Amino acid sequence: MTGQWELYWQQLIDPYGFRQHQGELTRFTTQPKLWNDEEGLNNVGYATMRLHLFFHESDLGKQFALSFPRIFGASQIWIGGEYKISNGVVGLYKHQVKPLERMDTILFTPTRPYVEVVVQASNFHHRKGGIDGAVKLGLEPDIQSITLKQMLIEVIVAGGVLLSAIYHLLLYIMRRADYSHLYFSLFSFCIVVTVSFTGTKPINLVTEMLSYQLGYKLEYIHLFGSALFLFLFYNEMYPSRIHRSALRVLKWLTAASIILILATPVSLFGFLAFLFYAILISFSVYLMIQLLRSYIQGESHGLITFITLAIFFATFIHDIFTKNFYFQSYELHLTGVASIVLGQSLILAFRFSQMHSKVESLLLEVNENQKEIIFTLSEVAEKRSQETGYHVKRVAEYSKLLALKYGLPEKEAETVRLASSMHDIGKLAIPDTILNKPGKLTTEEYSLMQTHVLEGYGMLKHSNREVMKAAATIALTHHEKYDGTGYPKQLKGKDIPLYGRIVAVADVFDALGSDRVYKQAWGLQQIIDYFEEQKGRHFDPELVDLFLRHLSDFLAIRDRYIDTLQGEFEMRRSRPLERKA
Numbered sequence: 144m145t146g147q148w149e150l151y152w153q154q155l156i157d158p159y160g161f162r163q164h165q166g167e168l169t170r171f172t173t174q175p176k177l178w179n180d181e182e183g184l185n186n187v188g189y190a191t192m193r194l195h196l197f198f199h200e201s202d203l204g205k206q207f208a209l210s211f212p213r214i215f216g217a218s219q220i221w222i223g224g225e226y227k228i229s230n231g232v233v234g235l236y237k238h239q240v241k242p243l244e245r246m247d248t249i250l251f252t253p254t255r256p257y258v259e260v261v262v263q264a265s266n267f268h269h270r271k272g273g274i275d276g277a278v279k280l281g282l283e284p285d286i287q288s289i290t291l292k293q294m295l296i297e298v299i300v301a302g303g304v305l306l307s308a309i310y311h312l313l314l315y316i317m318r319r320a321d322y323s324h325l326y327f328s329l330f331s332f333c334i335v336v337t338v339s340f341t342g343t344k345p346i347n348l349v350t351e352m353l354s355y356q357l358g359y360k361l362e363y364i365h366l367f368g369s370a371l372f373l374f375l376f377y378n379e380m381y382p383s384r385i386h387r388s389a390l391r392v393l394k395w396l397t398a399a400s401i402i403l404i405l406a407t408p409v410s411l412f413g414f415l416a417f418l419f420y421a422i423l424i425s426f427s428v429y430l431m432i433q434l435l436r437s438y439i440q441g442e443s444h445g446l447i448t449f450i451t452l453a454i455f456f457a458t459f460i461h462d463i464f465t466k467n468f469y470f471q472s473y474e475l476h477l478t479g480v481a482s483i484v485l486g487q488s489l490i491l492a493f494r495f496s497q498m499h500s501k502v503e504s505l506l507l508e509v510n511e512n513q514k515e516i517i518f519t520l521s522e523v524a525e526k527r528s529q530e531t532g533y534h535v536k537r538v539a540e541y542s543k544l545l546a547l548k549y550g551l552p553e554k555e556a557e558t559v560r561l562a563s564s565m566h567d568i569g570k571l572a573i574p575d576t577i578l579n580k581p582g583k584l585t586t587e588e589y590s591l592m593q594t595h596v597l598e599g600y601g602m603l604k605h606s607n608r609e610v611m612k613a614a615a616t617i618a619l620t621h622h623e624k625y626d627g628t629g630y631p632k633q634l635k636g637k638d639i640p641l642y643g644r645i646v647a648v649a650d651v652f653d654a655l656g657s658d659r660v661y662k663q664a665w666g667l668q669q670i671i672d673y674f675e676e677q678k679g680r681h682f683d684p685e686l687v688d689l690f691l692r693h694l695s696d697f698l699a700i701r702d703r704y705i706d707t708l709q710g711e712f713e714m715r716r717s718r719p720l721e722r723k724a
Contacts, residue, residue, distance in 0.1 A: 146173070148193065149168055149192065150170050150172045151166045151168060151191040151192075154189075154190065155233060158224040161261070174277060175274060175276045178273040179271055179273075188267075189235060189265040190263075191263050191264075193262075195258070196280070197256055203254060205252065207250070207252070207281065208282070208287065209248070210247075210280075210286050210289070210290060211249065212276030213274075213275040214230065215264070216231070216240060216265050217229075217233045217234070218233065220262050221259075222259075223253070224259060236267075239265075242269070268408070269409060304338070304480060304484050307328075308328045308331030311491065312324070312325070317597065320594065322379050323376055323379035324491065326373075326376035333368040337366055338477070356408060363416075370426065373483075377434070380490075381434070385433060423459075424460065427456045427459070430452065450486070455482055455483040456479075462475060533704035537653045537704045539560045541648075542646050543560035544693070544696055545645050545648060546645055548692075558610055559617075559642055561613075562642065565599070565618060566599070566621045569594070569601075570595045571598075571602075573592060577591060593622070593630050596622055599619070600618050620644075623647070625682055644682070644686055647681070648690055651682075652674075671691065674687050
């Protein structure tokens with residue numbers, strides 16, 4: 144809506160005052176235009192703005208609506224001499240003013256051709272003063288439809304970004320070695336908050352409960368947070384492109400800016416907005432240059448990454464100019480947000496799909512010939528860690544024997560034998576530097592090693608075949624402990640599937656009696672003592688009793704599959720018994 148507004152600077156006049164001919168007209172002005180842009184005025188102060196609306200006789204009696212954008216500081220509005228709405232508390236002095244900035248749609252029904260609109264505003268807190276954009280006039284259904292559509296778009300975008308944040312957070316939880324999922328999730332959460340504080344403010348009911356100062360502080364803090372997390376995300380995606388010094392500088396500037404925002408009022412840090420924007424723009428340009436280089440040199444998904452970031456960056460620059468009235472246009476931040484979230488979600492989906500493509504091909508072959516694939520994969524696992532020798536074969540035979548002693552039928556025991564040979568298949572996803580590291584693992588390395596149960600389960604869980612379902616269960620649960628102190632789910636007692644409890648005994652028995660890169664094999668009596676000690680703690684007591692009762696049968700299996708790399712094993716195994724005797 145265009146037209147001449149009457150501006151009464153440093154005067155607060157209500158409709159009754161105008162009827163009493165109060166006030167002195169300062170000037171006529173057009174909207175949208177900030178107080179800052181008016182000659183002789185500034186952002187701090189108070190004013191009354193009045194507009195006369197004229198309606199055709201055919202429009203009288205119809206319901207119209209005025210849609211007001213944000214009015215900086217506090218404001219109150221009259222239409223046709225009737226008080227309509229107040230945002231905050233208007234006053235003549237800073238201590239009297241309680242700012243509240245909200246976009247409102249006000250309904251009214253003209254009963255005569257001439258309708259007066261009066262707006263009072265007081266601003267002592269924001270670096271800009273006046274009305275932040277154009278006021279829209281139209282029939283109530285039309286204005287409500289425009290507002291609803293805009294709000295719906297913002298809610299859909301915010302909801303989509305929120306789902307993306309949750310999705311990538313879950314991906315990180317499932318595979319914590321890949322921090323790109325975590326950083327993109329945090330970036331998306333920041334974007335959700337930023338969108339909520341801009342536009343039509345879909346969560347106005349929430350933001351109104353916050354103080355004026357806190358609302359602006361959160362908006363700027365999340366702006367910096369989203370930039371930092373996006374930078375960290377690209378650093379994970381293209382680690383060779385982002386210099387550590389650049390990342391370090393951004394971290395320090397982000398921390399310093401957030402401290403400044405928290406420690407100062409809006410009236411102060413608001414004037415530093417252009418400095419904040421300059422910092423973010425500088426790092427965005429640097430990031431785009433690096434991503435362009437990655438595309439030119441043919442790195443994976445470089446073109447999609449560069450295009451989506453370019454769109455996001457362009458809309459960011461556009462909205463900076465729009466918000467500061469260098470030119471009038473629609474805000475495009477939602478387009479940029481949707482572009483980068485959809486683009487990067489697509490890239491991460493490609494990476495995630497590629498990471499599991501080999502697993503899917505293996506599952507297809509398993510469906511055609513289970514036994515052959517199972518033992519082929521077992522051989523692959525053995526070759527990655529030579530110290531394990533016949534570990535897979537021994538564990539498979541131990542598991543079947545223990546299942547039979549427990550009372551399972553032959554067919555089910557054979558299923559356990561085949562499935563147990565894949566109990567450590569998830570170690571295919573563990574780096575050789577950790578898998579074959581001599582000596583004790585660090586805490587971080589051990590945490591990564593523990594993920595092999597989830598990796599193995601993820602590889603095997605998709606099949607509907609009985610053997611593969613059993614293998615998935617075993618891969619996931621063979622490191623659970625009877626007292627609930629195992630991993631990954633800290634299951635306890637009979638809550639641990641039987642197959643997992645059986646393989647836990649077989650796996651540990653073979654591990655203790657075998658040479659590894661990080662230890663020597665234990666003597667037999669030492670192993671027996673350990674199982675007695677861990678009965679009811681690590682292992683199912685009933686299975687331990689069966690194992691020790693039939694120990695000679697298990698030793699016969701071990702003698703049949705002696706590791707070629709531990710020729711002295713039998714001698715070491717017998718010596719403790721001789722000393723014991």
